[in-house]
Amino acid sequence: MNNSILLERLKWRMIEWESGCPQRIQHFLKVASFAVTIARGEGADEHTLFLAEAAGYIHDIGIRISYDRDGRSDGKSQECYGEPAAKEMLAEIGFAPDDAETVSRYVGKHHSYDAEIPDLVFRILLEADACVNMFEHAGVSDGARLEMLRNVFRTETGKKLYTTMFGLSV
Numbered sequence: 001m002n003n004s005i006l007l008e009r010l011k012w013r014m015i016e017w018e019s020g021c022p023q024r025i026q027h028f029l030k031v032a033s034f035a036v037t038i039a040r041g042e043g044a045d046e047h048t049l050f051l052a053e054a055a056g057y058i059h060d061i062g063i064r065i066s067y068d069r070d071g072r073s074d075g076k077s078q079e080c081y082g083e084p085a086a087k088e089m090l091a092e093i094g095f096a097p098d099d100a101e102t103v104s105r106y107v108g109k110h111h112s113y114d115a116e117i118p119d120l121v122f123r124i125l126l127e128a129d130a131c132v133n134m135f136e137h138a139g140v141s142d143g144a145r146l147e148m149l150r151n152v153f154r155t156e157t158g159k160k161l162y163t164t165m166f167g168l169s170v
């Protein structure tokens with residue numbers, strides 16, 4: 001099965017997964033789109049692009065499980081519940097076992113911000129998620145946005161996207 005069919009299937013599975021929560025659907029659609037933009041800007045190969053877009057769609061799969069099981073959701077429980085759920089969904093859709101493993105590992109650590117990890121897909125996911133989160137969270141100051149820039153952003157494309165979007169001068 002080709003990658004664009006897999007991605008389309010994943011997008012729809014996640015839209016169905018988040019049925020009734022348009023905020024989270026719009027969140028992951030934006031994260032996936034920014035992930036592709038950053039990956040293309042960094043000259044990523046086709047496989048990296050594929051993994052980055054897939055990670056964008058599925059990265060927050062653990063939120064709904066956390067609310068269902070614990071009545072609340074924090075970064076750690078999202079990672080914990082999200083990783084096995086992601087692996088299962090990706091395998092069902094038809095992702096190759098290695099790709100399902102790789103993408104679900106990102107789901108399992110995407111709140112553990114470590115932008116120094118030399119893994120381009122993971123870095124792209126963190127940057128794309130930060131671009132969206134810093135818009136969706138109300139009342140974020142320019143100071144907090146600049147701190148996020150320093151802590152998370154490492155790719156030139158991610159930095160350009162983020163600073164341009166928020167009109168930040170550095």
Ligand SMILES: [Fe+2]
Nearest residue numbers: 031059060129
């Ligand atoms: Fe997210």
